[in-house]
Amino acid sequence: MIYKEGFQMRWAIQVVIMILLASLAWAGEKVSVEALLQNPERYDGKTVIVEGEITSYQEKVSRRGNPYTTFRLEDNGFSVAVFARGHLGLKDRLRVQVSGVFQRVKQVGGYTFYNEISADKVQLLK
Template sequence: MRRARPFFRILVCAAVLVALLDPALALARDRIGDILARPETFDRREVVLIGKASALDPRTSRRGNDYFTFRLADETGASLKVFSWGKPAMAPGDRVEVQGRFQKERRGGRYTFTNEVEAVRIRKLP
């Protein structure tokens, strides 16, 4: 029984090391296709997605706040819209990791948005 303990310690140390080197690896990643297939399951849930950005659309609100939207597509071609406040620090074609909250339906003023992620963090990947 004592032999299992050193192995367990090594396993825990390796997991901590991986998390320190790349915190994104410590988070579970979701799949865009899974979200689109069952949006009610993911509604209002925190998600972590990786994909290629396209259709980048920076704008300024009536109140003068910068925001942008873009499409995030995974390797299968499944895509959804991402919304974020601020100015984009990426370009179309960049591979990015998005952390945010998925909403099956969201109302903003007189508009209704469906299947959208409001990003809290966007990280450009190599």
């Protein structure tokens, strides 16, 4: 009986460790806009966390009626495009942290987008 309980405890600990490791990998790597653009192959298709200032902020609605937001995220003279579902209610010159999947090249219908983050989360910084 003791052997069985010990085995179950070890198994439970291993499951918890695997879940923690998976959540860390999913959380993304914090990277500067400059590093992202200087080595886009490294981050292509991966979740990244980037901070910067909003420029060219636009809230739009797709032909299918879905609201979305686009903007440039600038930091130290470098900028990357950001796409987010929904209207975020932000504006230019605000400093934010963006978490999302970076893509070097993204095809949507007949459009091609380069060096864009599809944001899962946009958080206002102080």
